[in-house]
Each structure stands twice: as structure tokens, then as C-alpha cells.
Amino acid sequence: MSRDIVIGAGLAGLCAALRLAQAGRPVTLVAKGAGGLGLSQGTIDILGYAPDRVFAPLDAVRAVASDHPYSGIGPDAVAASAAWLRDELGPELLVGDPGVNLHLPTALGSIRPTCLAQPSMVEGAVVGGRRYVVVGVRQLKDFSPELVAGNLARTPAPDGGAIEAHPAWIDLPARPGEADASGLTYARALDDVAFADAFAAAVAAVAGECDVVLLPAVLGLRRLGVWRQVSARVGRPVAEVPLQPPSVPGIRLYEALLGRLRAAGVRHVQGSLVTGFQAKDGRLRSVTVAAAGGPRELAAAHVVYAPGGFESGALAVDSYGTIAERLFGLPLTASSSPDLVGPDFWAPHRLFQVGVRTDAAGRPVDGEAAVYANLYAAGGLIAGAERWREKSGDGIAVATAVRAADAIIGGAA
Ligand SMILES: Cc1cc2nc3c(=O)[nH]c(=O)nc-3n(C[C@H](O)[C@H](O)[C@H](O)COP(=O)(O)OP(=O)(O)OC[C@H]3O[C@@H](n4cnc5c(N)ncnc54)[C@H](O)[C@@H]3O)c2cc1C
Structure with a gap:
């Protein structure tokens, strides 16, 4: 039987899998590693710098550039997705107002803006x-x-x-x-x-x-x-x-989300790389998982691809400076890295903004057309944001995961 396949167990994959399963859909989550949550501060940043310190993240979301991942989503949907995650995890784990940034101390004594935080913080x-x-x-x-x-x-x-x-x-x-x-x-x-x-x-x-x-x-x-x-x-x-990784607050969120996935009936294949796929007539039919006994095909109704970006190896630069998305060979916003890294280490580097563009439903596009009718992207793979500088990676992961899941749920209905 075909199931919805979610690739990646970072914040984006976990949220997409949970949202789909809660809608009653059969979901398999496949991930080679644990994703970035256990390395994170255990808070949910929506937008911390734009480029100055942000106090009201939804106002700043409203003003992002047209090629930013938040642009096609809008502040109301960003707020609703963050509130959904907060309410799923409950007040013992996440509190806060998506419209207001807190300014919390770091282990270096600097002050970082974030939006949802653990009540202990x-x-x-x-x-x-x-x-x-x-x-x-x-x-x-x-x-x-x-x-x-x-x-x-x-x-x-x-x-x-x-x-x-x-x-x-x-x-x-x-x-x-x-x-x-x-x-x-x-x-x-x-x-x-x-x-x-x-x-x-x-x-x-x-x-x-x-x-x-x-x-x-x-x-x-x-x-x-x-x-x-x-x-x-x-x-x-x-x-x-929060301390540097491994982060106790980050692991709390990761384990809590895994618990919610189990309760929602998600089948979770951890430690396996998705290495290939089968497609026909513009739709993905299956993905290939590197399993212990050899490659295994998982029939796919829909695929939510949430593999992160450069840091997880989903995007890679070869020795010629060519940037590629490694699993589906998706078109990227730029394919040559040398022009994208500036001479000033501390200045923004456009390399970090490279990724896939999507349509309004979150499907990667080639030009204006979806690459596959049933392939959706979420999280760090999506182009247009320098997440670690903006402090926007968490909010983008949650909002794009919810967008993808809801498009699948809505389309299926
Ligand atoms: C140094 C650094 C600092 C950052 N600081 C911040 C910050 O302060 N605030 C903020 O909001 N954001 C920050 N970010 C960005 C944030 O970490 C990412 O945006 C976020 O982790 C993306 O989550 P994700 O779920 O998309 O991907 P990830 O958390 O990277 O998870 C990707 C998942 O996909 C899996 N995977 C990948 N390819 C495959 C495959 N082929 N088969 C199976 N599984 C696969 C991985 O194993 C992993 O489980 C920072 C990023 C970096 C690099």
C-alpha cells in the first residue's frame, strides 16, 4: 500500500509527519540521522534579525523579500504553524507568543532574540x-x-x-x-x-x-x-x-516530537539513507531506502522531502564548485558556488541562500511547473534565507512542513 513518505527527522520532517498522521494518513518517516534539533537551543526562532534585532517577528515576516521562504506563506500562516507546534508540545515544553520575541542570554553572555521558548528559560x-x-x-x-x-x-x-x-x-x-x-x-x-x-x-x-x-x-x-x-x-x-551541542533543551524537543509521532502511528525508519526513487507520468511512485539487507522500495502516495541543506549533506558542492541537490537532482536557485562566497567572513554569503524554489503548495519547481506532482519540500532545503544569521530556520521549518502537509491533506480530501 502507498503511504506518505517523509524524508528527514529534523524539525521540518518531524512536524510534517506529525501533521499528516494526525489527519489520519498512513505515514513513514525515513531519516539517516537525528537532524538538527538536538544541536539547537531548544527554542523556536521565527525571525530574530532582519537585519537589525527584531522585536515583533510577524511584522518582520510581513516585510521579507519576495524570494524569502516566508514570502509565499505570510505572517498569519507562520503564526498559526508555530502556535500549532507550541500547543502540540504543551506548556511544559514550549511557551510564547509568535508575535513577540524574547531576548534570552546565551552561554557566551550575548543576547539572542527567539520566539517560543521552554518555560524553564x-x-x-x-x-x-x-x-x-x-x-x-x-x-x-x-x-x-x-x-x-x-x-x-x-x-x-x-x-x-x-x-x-x-x-x-x-x-x-x-x-x-x-x-x-x-x-x-x-x-x-x-x-x-x-x-x-x-x-x-x-x-x-x-x-x-x-x-x-x-x-x-x-x-x-x-x-x-x-x-x-x-x-x-x-x-x-x-x-x-542553553549550552553548545549536544543540547539538553534541543533533545527534549526531539524526544517529545518522537513520542507524539509514535502516538500518532507514524512508522519511523531511523538510520537509513534514501538513495533513489521511481517516477512515472510526472509522479513519484516510490523511494529507495538503503536497508540492511539491500535496497528497499517504499511505495509513495506523496513525498515530503525535508533533508536540510548543506549542513546535512542534502546540498553539496563538488570540487568544481558546482552545487547540486543529491537525491532528486532538483533545480536550484544557483549552481556555481565561487561567486556566492564573499571575501568578508562575517558578511552575508549568498551560498547559504541556495536551495529549491517552490510553488504555493510547497512543491519544488522547474521554472513555474512542479517537478513532480506529489513531491513537496520543507525546511532547510528551501531557498532564500540565511537561516543562522536571521534566526529564521526553525520558523521556516515548521511553516513549510505545515504547508506541505496541509496541501497533501487538502488535495487528498
Ligand atoms: C551553524 C548553524 C547555526 C544555526 N542557527 C540557527 C538559529 O540560531 N536559529 C534558527 O532558527 N536556525 C538556525 N540554523 C538553521 C537550522 O538549523 C535549520 O534551518 C534547521 O535545522 C533545518 O531543519 P530541517 O528539518 O530542515 O533539517 P535538518 O535538521 O538538517 O534535518 C535533516 C534531516 O534529513 C535527513 N536526511 C538528509 N538527507 C537524507 C536522505 N537522503 N535520506 C534520509 N534522510 C536524510 C537528516 O539525517 C536529518 O534527519 C542554523 C544552522 C546552522 C548550520
Whole structure:
């Protein structure tokens, strides 16, 4: 029997598969790797810079260039898709208003705009006049409270006010004798109520006079209320600051979405590359999956292709500088890389905007015509945005996944 095939388990693929399955469609999700969520901050950025800091992301979405992925979707659909994801995951995992950016501290002490955040993070919003204490753990690598507090204290808050920030340390190994534990080690330890109590007591002892205590984002992997437990003991709000990958908040979102997929009946083939396809009369008939016993054909009613961009290897540049999409050979907005990388490392590089163009339903096009009538694209493959600079990759992934799924659901109906 033909099923809807979703290729890719990043934010875009997971959202497309969930949305399709919730509409009662049989869905198979095939992915070679875990996608970018576990590397991310565990928040949902809609649009953070355009190019200046954005406070109202939907207003900025309304003003994007005509070749931007948001342009054909529009602010209302972007807001609805983000709200859908937030409500699917529930208030223990994602809160916020798609129309308003929060300005949260990073592990470098800079301030990043984001839209939906985990409830354990929101009290960390950088607001003028507030006093912050940043607490590090001696045995946890990659989080320096001096760096975070020093940079925060010398940066004006986005509202123009000044803030105070001071560092503090606690000494509490997650595992006896381990001197440079990762965030994941602490998160797993903090899933245990007794260890979380000891952690909270240690933080309370050093918090001093402040309005908010900033902590590394390790407050539990599976037990989502650890931040409340710590906050109650400390007697004031605490907030998580995401660390570099692997990211505990990102893994929380990934695992929660996988749980929703299982509950919705999605068949999930993880660790397998889609290597080819069969097409007839302008429609995809099947995709070929590299399975353990040899290639396997999966009959496809529709395909949502959400393979990411350069970072996942879906787009590649060869030694001649030619850019190609590797599975379907889809037409790209540019095919020669040398002109697309500028001399200034920090300046925008048009290479990152290369991808497929789509029609209003999200189908990759060659000229104006859909390449295959039943092939849809979502996420990082779609041209027109420098996602990491704009902080728009999450919002684009969710909005284009919902667009593709709804086009399939609507078309089938
Ligand atoms: C350094 C960096 C920093 C970034 N920072 C931000 C940021 O701060 N904010 C923001 O919003 N965005 C940011 N982005 C962009 C964001 O990470 C991406 O837009 C987002 O991850 C795209 O999600 P996706 O689901 O489209 O793809 P991915 O998360 O890349 O997932 C792709 C999936 O497809 C699978 N796959 C690929 N090809 C195949 C195949 N042939 N067969 C089977 N499976 C396949 C992969 O294994 C993976 O599961 C950043 C990107 C980079 C590179």
C-alpha cells in the first residue's frame, strides 16, 4: 500500500509527519540521522534579525523579500504553524507568543532574540534594571559564569536599560570523580529528585541578592519540572541558558516530537539513507531506502522531502564548485558556488541562500511547473534565507512542513 513518505527527522520532517498522521494518513518517516534539533537551543526562532534585532517577528515576516521562504506563506500562516507546534508540545515544553520575541542570554553572555521558548528559560529574558546571578558548576564543562555575567553586564538590554550580572559557582559532581561532565550527564542526574534537591540547595547557598538566577540548561532531560523545584528552593526565578551541542533543551524537543509521532502511528525508519526513487507520468511512485539487507522500495502516495541543506549533506558542492541537490537532482536557485562566497567572513554569503524554489503548495519547481506532482519540500532545503544569521530556520521549518502537509491533506480530501 502507498503511504506518505517523509524524508528527514529534523524539525521540518518531524512536524510534517506529525501533521499528516494526525489527519489520519498512513505515514513513514525515513531519516539517516537525528537532524538538527538536538544541536539547537531548544527554542523556536521565527525571525530574530532582519537585519537589525527584531522585536515583533510577524511584522518582520510581513516585510521579507519576495524570494524569502516566508514570502509565499505570510505572517498569519507562520503564526498559526508555530502556535500549532507550541500547543502540540504543551506548556511544559514550549511557551510564547509568535508575535513577540524574547531576548534570552546565551552561554557566551550575548543576547539572542527567539520566539517560543521552554518555560524553564523565559525568566532569563534580559530586561533593563534586573540583577542576575549566573551560577556555574565546577565539574560541568563549557559554562563559564564569569564569561556570561561579564558580557551581559557590559551589554545594554534590548530595552535600552542597564543590567547587573555577577558570577557564582557551586561544587557538586554529577558522578563521583568526574571533573568535566557534559550537560547531558547533569541533566540525567537532575532527573533524580534527591540529586535535584542537593543541586537546588547548593544554588540557594550562592544566589545572594538578585532578581533571577541563570543556570546552565541541564535541569532535567525527562523530568520537565526540575526548574520549578530549584526555583522553589532558591526562592526566586531561575532560568536555563542553553549550552553548545549536544543540547539538553534541543533533545527534549526531539524526544517529545518522537513520542507524539509514535502516538500518532507514524512508522519511523531511523538510520537509513534514501538513495533513489521511481517516477512515472510526472509522479513519484516510490523511494529507495538503503536497508540492511539491500535496497528497499517504499511505495509513495506523496513525498515530503525535508533533508536540510548543506549542513546535512542534502546540498553539496563538488570540487568544481558546482552545487547540486543529491537525491532528486532538483533545480536550484544557483549552481556555481565561487561567486556566492564573499571575501568578508562575517558578511552575508549568498551560498547559504541556495536551495529549491517552490510553488504555493510547497512543491519544488522547474521554472513555474512542479517537478513532480506529489513531491513537496520543507525546511532547510528551501531557498532564500540565511537561516543562522536571521534566526529564521526553525520558523521556516515548521511553516513549510505545515504547508506541505496541509496541501497533501487538502488535495487528498
Ligand atoms: C551553524 C548553524 C547555526 C544555526 N542557527 C540557527 C538559529 O540560531 N536559529 C534558527 O532558527 N536556525 C538556525 N540554523 C538553521 C537550522 O538549523 C535549520 O534551518 C534547521 O535545522 C533545518 O531543519 P530541517 O528539518 O530542515 O533539517 P535538518 O535538521 O538538517 O534535518 C535533516 C534531516 O534529513 C535527513 N536526511 C538528509 N538527507 C537524507 C536522505 N537522503 N535520506 C534520509 N534522510 C536524510 C537528516 O539525517 C536529518 O534527519 C542554523 C544552522 C546552522 C548550520
